[in-house]
Amino acid sequence: MKKLFVLLLLLPVTVFTQEEKKVKNVILLIGDGMGLSQMSTAYYFNDGKPTNFSRFKHIGLINTSSAKEKITDSAAGATAFACGARSYNGAISVDTNLKKMPTLIEIIEKKDIKSGVVATSSITHATPACFYAHSNSRSNAEDIAKYLPKSGVDFFAGGGLKFFNKRSDKLDIYRELLKKGFILDTTALDPELEVRIAKKYGFLLADNGLESKLEGRGDFLKDATNLALTYLSKWEDGFFLMVEGSQIDWEGHATNAQGIIEEVKDFDKAMGEALNFAEVNANTLVIVTADHETGGFALSPKQTEDGWDYNTIEPKFYEGAADESVEYAAHTTTLIPVFAYGAGAEEFMGIYDNTEIFHKIMKLTGWNEAVVDENNQIKTNTPEINKRTFDK
Numbered sequence: 001m002k003k004l005f006v007l008l009l010l011l012p013v014t015v016f017t018q019e020e021k022k023v024k025n026v027i028l029l030i031g032d033g034m035g036l037s038q039m040s041t042a043y044y045f046n047d048g049k050p051t052n053f054s055r056f057k058h059i060g061l062i063n064t065s066s067a068k069e070k071i072t073d074s075a076a077g078a079t080a081f082a083c084g085a086r087s088y089n090g091a092i093s094v095d096t097n098l099k100k101m102p103t104l105i106e107i108i109e110k111k112d113i114k115s116g117v118v119a120t121s122s123i124t125h126a127t128p129a130c131f132y133a134h135s136n137s138r139s140n141a142e143d144i145a146k147y148l149p150k151s152g153v154d155f156f157a158g159g160g161l162k163f164f165n166k167r168s169d170k171l172d173i174y175r176e177l178l179k180k181g182f183i184l185d186t187t188a189l190d191p192e193l194e195v196r197i198a199k200k201y202g203f204l205l206a207d208n209g210l211e212s213k214l215e216g217r218g219d220f221l222k223d224a225t226n227l228a229l230t231y232l233s234k235w236e237d238g239f240f241l242m243v244e245g246s247q248i249d250w251e252g253h254a255t256n257a258q259g260i261i262e263e264v265k266d267f268d269k270a271m272g273e274a275l276n277f278a279e280v281n282a283n284t285l286v287i288v289t290a291d292h293e294t295g296g297f298a299l300s301p302k303q304t305e306d307g308w309d310y311n312t313i314e315p316k317f318y319e320g321a322a323d324e325s326v327e328y329a330a331h332t333t334t335l336i337p338v339f340a341y342g343a344g345a346e347e348f349m350g351i352y353d354n355t356e357i358f359h360k361i362m363k364l365t366g367w368n369e370a371v372v373d374e375n376n377q378i379k380t381n382t383p384e385i386n387k388r389t390f391d392k
């Protein structure tokens, strides 16, 4: 009895009863560079179709500044989501002292929870990388790739093949993945594939990032989301899936309004799959957000000789973004919307820091609570991790 008491003291503060812990599956969709104007295109340029954004009832806002910069990049942004702590721009799940911070996927792997990562960029790109790798710099794609075979990721889909099989150090990380039991495909993703939970699956469908929507990417994001959900939902103990619409950001950097519109439409479809899944699978939480806004995008009225035409939307970027001397438009730091659906969605209302996304997920799922075995011995112990915050 005495022993049990001591162990209880060691447990993290939140104690759930079995009934309260209602979130088993978490689907986090990140629209890279998707501010309020980007997501608003779904209401004006969706070919007259309803947008899945309208299905959310619980909405919040996040401040996305990094530890050192008021305006974040995608690496610091994803580090905040994956580790629950702010770091510097360029950091891949390391803190400001370059110390590795446990990522969400590393934490849940110890608890036998399955995980998946889907992106339209290289799978080693900043946003997906932060969920399974650690590096001082987002540009170390080959170092980041080395983490994937030994990470807890069970399903991944995106680009980045060359960082696995055509490396400057001649290591064959592609073979490492096969040795770890991955079934790999470098040609196509079949949404009807018969997936078995005893296997792991990896799709590397381009040397670097995938094609853009304007270049003809097709329904990869929707199909990969669907296949990931088919696979992960075969696991009874729950899963975490991160899906990134990576190229909303890239079209913003390129000040390509049509590109943003097409990438948001694509993201909307993937979001629809996640929401359909959550609709029929209670205990599933869907969160949609972004790391930051890109381009200072605004849905402005067209200027005519007679003044403003309030019936014609002319998407514009911040002043100077399209200047010839500017290679690409920058990120901005407007607050970013958070949409939540399903179990625990109420938790995401209000205005808070981007790091809270991680802590709210952990609170609702209990994924970072210690597990005690039948002899009251702690099997996994990850309390008080990543609680640090840094001065801006």
Ligand code: MG
Binding pocket: 032, 074, 121, 125, 126, 127, 128, 244, 246, 249
């Ligand atoms: Mg990204």
Ligand code: ZN
Binding pocket: 033, 074, 249, 250, 253, 294, 331
């Ligand atoms: Zn960017």
